Structures are given as structure tokens and as C-alpha cells.
Amino acid sequence: MPPKILVVDDEPNILSTLAPLLRTRGYEVSTAMNGRSAIEAVEHEKPDLIVLDLGLPDIDGVDVCRAIRETMSVPILILSARGAETDKVRALDVGADDYVTKPFGAEELLARVRAALRRADAPPPASEPIVRAGLVIDRERFRVVRDGDEVRLTPKEFELLVFLAQHPGRVLTHRTILKAIWGANAVDQPEHLRVLIGALRKKIEPIPSTPKYILTEPWVGYRFADD
Amino acid sequence: MPPKILVVDDEPNILSTLAPLLRTRGYEVSTAMNGRSAIEAVEHEKPDLIVLDLGLPDIDGVDVCRAIRETMSVPILILSARGAETDKVRALDVGADDYVTKPFGAEELLARVRAALRRADAPPPASEPIVRAGLVIDRERFRVVRDGDEVRLTPKEFELLVFLAQHPGRVLTHRTILKAIWGANAVDQPEHLRVLIGALRKKIEPIPSTPKYILTEPWVGYRFADD
DNA sequence: GAAAGGCGTAAAGAGTCCATAAAGAGAGTG
DNA sequence: CACTCTCTTTATGGACTCTTTACGCCTTTC
Numbered sequence: 208m209p210p211k212i213l214v215v216d217d218e219p220n221i222l223s224t225l226a227p228l229l230r231t232r233g234y235e236v237s238t239a240m241n242g243r244s245a246i247e248a249v250e251h252e253k254p255d256l257i258v259l260d261l262g263l264p265d266i267d268g269v270d271v272c273r274a275i276r277e278t279m280s281v282p283i284l285i286l287s288a289r290g291a292e293t294d295k296v297r298a299l300d301v302g303a304d305d306y307v308t309k310p311f312g313a314e315e316l317l318a319r320v321r322a323a324l325r326r327a328d329a330p331p332p333a334s335e336p337i338v339r340a341g342l343v344i345d346r347e348r349f350r351v352v353r354d355g356d357e358v359r360l361t362p363k364e365f366e367l368l369v370f371l372a373q374h375p376g377r378v379l380t381h382r383t384i385l386k387a388i389w390g391a392n393a394v395d396q397p398e399h400l401r402v403l404i405g406a407l408r409k410k411i412e413p414i415p416s417t418p419k420y421i422l423t424e425p426w427v428g429y430r431f432a433d434d
Numbered sequence: 435m436p437p438k439i440l441v442v443d444d445e446p447n448i449l450s451t452l453a454p455l456l457r458t459r460g461y462e463v464s465t466a467m468n469g470r471s472a473i474e475a476v477e478h479e480k481p482d483l484i485v486l487d488l489g490l491p492d493i494d495g496v497d498v499c500r501a502i503r504e505t506m507s508v509p510i511l512i513l514s515a516r517g518a519e520t521d522k523v524r525a526l527d528v529g530a531d532d533y534v535t536k537p538f539g540a541e542e543l544l545a546r547v548r549a550a551l552r553r554a555d556a557p558p559p560a561s562e563p564i565v566r567a568g569l570v571i572d573r574e575r576f577r578v579v580r581d582g583d584e585v586r587l588t589p590k591e592f593e594l595l596v597f598l599a600q601h602p603g604r605v606l607t608h609r610t611i612l613k614a615i616w617g618a619n620a621v622d623q624p625e626h627l628r629v630l631i632g633a634l635r636k637k638i639e640p641i642p643s644t645p646k647y648i649l650t651e652p653w654v655g656y657r658f659a660d661d
Numbered sequence: 662g663a664a665a666g667g668c669g670t671a672a673a674g675a676g677t678c679c680a681t682a683a684a685g686a687g688a689g690t691g
Numbered sequence: 692c693a694c695t696c697t698c699t700t701t702a703t704g705g706a707c708t709c710t711t712t713a714c715g716c717c718t719t720t721c
């Protein structure tokens with residue numbers, strides 16, 4: 208399961224920027240718009256990380272931070288418009304883990320989120336499985352499921368399938384695939400590719416002789432069906 | 435004893451400012467002026483925190499950071515004149531804990547040092563027992579109970595079990611596990627892992643030859659059952 | 662219509678990985 | 692010092708993967 212992040216801010220436009228951004232990076236995001244509901248949400252949802260704006264309408268952000276710290280050891284990343292040194296010192300000393308001043312770069316914030324989660328020992332956000340017409344490719348579990356049945360693939364087969372499925376509809380040349388799977392030294396050995404394609408089709412195609420997923424583009428390469 | 439801090443910077447006037455400052459606040463400070471001696475000093479002195487300038491004469495600061503991370507988990511606070519977002523992201527993603535751009539306020543730096551040391555010192559985040567299908571792993575008491583019977587594990591066995599059980603369902607590669615349990619120097623010695631897995635299965639699996647908890651993902655790694 | 666070469670499949674051999682047993686090294690204890 | 696426990700290291704058998712080769716079929720080219 209992906210890490211849960213609680214974002215606390217009273218400005219709607221920050222919330223509506225930050226929450227979707229974090230979601231697209233694979234995190235599960237919940238939000239709060241004031242101190243009281245933030246503290247409640249922490250108790251209730253047990254997030255893996257908290258992004259907390261200091262300028263809240265009801266309670267001072269520093270007090271929110273302190274209140275959370277008294278009950279949980281979840282990492283807290285402070286967001287603030289005030290860049291004065293005393294503000295930073297105060298927040299960090301009551302238990303905040305990091306302090307970022309607005310305006311901030313999105314990638315920097317994400318990197319600091321990753322750093323904080325890494326320290327707290329949370330697993331990196333899950334990479335979503337690839338789903339294509341009855342075929343589920345789970346990179347995290349090295350698993351492929353076709354119409355409910357699990358298919359066992361070897362590492363090379365799996366690597367090839369992922370590479371093809373990542374570019375559905377697009378024709379990938381022999382050269383491109385060989386370079387991706389076997390490295391640049393193998394670009395002139397297409398027999399490797401033919402054999403591996405055969406093995407893969409045998410396992411994932413309902414009728415290997417008339418492929419449904421992995422289509423041959425004669426004289427050029429192969430193509431993953433995009434239906 | 436006071437926390438030991440290693441300060442790495444090639445500018446003498448930063449060193450002569452920072453080191454005395456940290457000493458007056460009660461830290462034990464050692465210094466290094468280039469990447470090579472920094473890495474040596476880390477191995478030798480085992481500091482509790484490292485303040486690392488990115489602009490070193492011999493090795494890129496990011497590489498120093500990465501090299502230290504490979505062998506130790508000591509907190510690293512990056513100091514840099516470059517404030518570009520990509521620099522920050524790069525440093526944080528190779529394992530740095532914080533990133534401060536010059537010029538910086540002394541009190542802010544000290545507060546970030548305190549925050550990093552506090553985190554490193556904090557007891558392993560409230561570790562509630564892991565419970566999975568008849569298996570109870572109590573990290574605080576260092577005990578494992580299976581179906582009511584207590585199982586005695588050695589430290590390495592316990593560490594491995596916890597690491598696997600923390601990521602149920604997910605396939606952890608040999609490399610990942612080796613790095614986590616034995617350190618980065620052991621990533622190419624999978625025989626360690628095989629033997630330890632065998633010992634662990636013998637103790638916790640009802641039928642060690644057909645494992646129920648620790649599943650082999652051939653050619654890739656191992657996976658803790660999640661059902 | 663014939664030659665050349667790509668494509669799919671099968672099969673053999675080399676190499677690699679897994680599980681297990683067991684011996685040796687090292688630390689801690691009485 | 693002897694004993695115990697843990698960890699490392701090595702050896703072995705069995706299973707599997709990957710590479711390589713071979714051959715029949717098909718498409719393209721001339």
C-alpha cells in the first residue's frame with residue numbers, strides 16, 4: 208500500500224495544487240483546512256507524513272505541530288510563507304522534520320517528501336500495474352495475470368513484456384528491443400529476440416499462433432496491441 | 435557523551451566559523467577539507483551527523499554523499515552555494531537528509547542539526563507488532579510467536595523476517611535484501627541470503643519445503659505472502 | 662518463378678540459481 | 692579454557708533459464 212500523506216493548508220489553491228501532484232506520484236492523500244481537523248485527521252488516519260502550513264485560521268501551526276508530536280512520531284514537513292530564521296528555529300525545535308518556505312519548487316518539495324519518508328522507513332510509492340485488455344502486469348510483484356489466471360514468466364520474458372507493454376500501439380524495432388533487453392552488444396543478434404518472443408507468446412497468448420497482444424510487424428519489429 | 439559532527443568544506447573561513455560555533459553548542463567536531471578524507475573520516479570516526487559542502491575540490495559532493503550512504507545510515511546535511519532545484523533534488527534523492535543553501539543563518543543551521551540528530555536518536559518509530567496469518571512479530575520484545583508457540587530467532591534471522599514482513603506481497607530483490615541486512619558490500623554474495631532464508635524457514639514454516647510465509651520468486655528475490 | 666532472407670518453433674548444451682547440509686571462524690559466557 | 696551460539700563459507704544435487712543451432716515456412720526481391 209502506498210504511503211499516506213496528510214496535507215494541511217487553509218488556502219484552497221495550494222491544496223488543489225499539492226494534493227493532485229502528490230496523488231500522481233503514487234501517494235494516498237487526505238487534506239485538512241484548519242488545525243482542529245488536522246489533529247483529528249492525524250489520530251484517525253495515521254498518515255505516514257504530514258505537510259503542514261503554518262498559517263492556519265484557528266490554531267497556530269507550531270502548536271499543531273507540538274500537539275501531533277506529543278502523540279505520534281510521524282514526520283512533519285512545515286510549509287510557510289514566513290522565512291524568518293526565528294520561525295524556522297521555533298518550528299524545527301518543537302518537532303518538525305523540515306521547513307520549506309513559499310514559494311517553493313514542486314520537485315524540491317517532492318524530494319523532501321521522499322527524503323522524509325525514506326528516513327521513516329516507508330516503502331517508495333507503488334508503481335501502478337499496467338493493465339491492457341485482460342492482462343495485468345504488476346511490476347512490483349513481478350506478476351502477470353491474464354483473465355484471472357496467474358502466468359509465471361522468467362525475468363527476461365517479464366522484462367520484454369514490460370518494455371513492449373509500456374509503448375502500446377507503437378512499433379518497436381528489433382534493434383531497439385535488443386538494445387533494451389540485451390544491451391548494445393546484442394543489436395545484431397535478432398535470433399535472441401525471436402526465441403524470447405516465442406516463449407512469451409506461448410505463455411500469455413490464448414492462441415500463440417495468432418497473437419492478440421504481441422503483434423509482428425514484418426521486417427521492422429514488434430508491436431503491443433493497443434485495442 | 436556529546437554527539438560527534440563531521441564538517442566537510444574546502445573553504446577555510448566556513449570551517450573556522452562553523453566548527454567553533456558547533457563546539458560552543460556542545461558538539462564534538464572534526465573536519466575534512468576534501469571528499470577523500472571525508473569518506474575516510476566517516477569510516478574512522480563514525481560521526482553522529484555530517485555537514486557536507488557540495489563544492490569540494492576532488493570529488494563531487496553528491497558522490498561523497500552516495501558513497502557514505504552505501505555503508506552507513508548517518509544523517510547528512512548538505513551545504514551548498516547552488517540553490518537550483520535540480521541540485522537539491524539530486525542530493526536529497528541520493529540519500530541526503532537536508533539541504534541548506536548559502537548564505538544561511540547560523541541559528542537555522544543549528545536548528546536543522548538538532549532536528550536531524552533528534553530524528554536519528556529517536557527510538558525506532560513506535561513499533562507495533564506485525565501480525566500476519568498466525569504469525570506475530572513483536573519488534574519491541576524481539577519475539578516471534580507462531581500459532582501460540584514462541585519461536586527463537588537469531589538477530590539476523592529476526593532482522594530478515596522483519597524486513598520481509600514489512601513489505602508483504604512485494605517482491606524484494608536479492609540485491610535489496612542483501613543491502614538491507616548485510617550492507618552494500620555484500621550485494622554480490624547471494625549465498626548469505628540463501629542460507630539465512632533456509633534457517634528462517636526451518637524455524638517459522640510449518641513445512642519448510644513448501645513455504646507458506648516466505649515465498650521464493652525465482653531469479654528475482656523473495657516475497658512475504660500477503661493474502 | 663527462383664533466390665535470399667525474415668519468422669516461428671523445437672531441441673540440446675552450457676550456465677546459473679535454489680535448497681540443504683555441514684564444516685570452520687568468531688564472540689560471548691561461565 | 693571449554694562450551695555454546697551465531698554467522699560465514701563451501702560443497703552438492705536438482706531444477707530451471709538462456710543461448711545457440713537447426714529446419715520448415717513464408718514474404719520479399721530480382
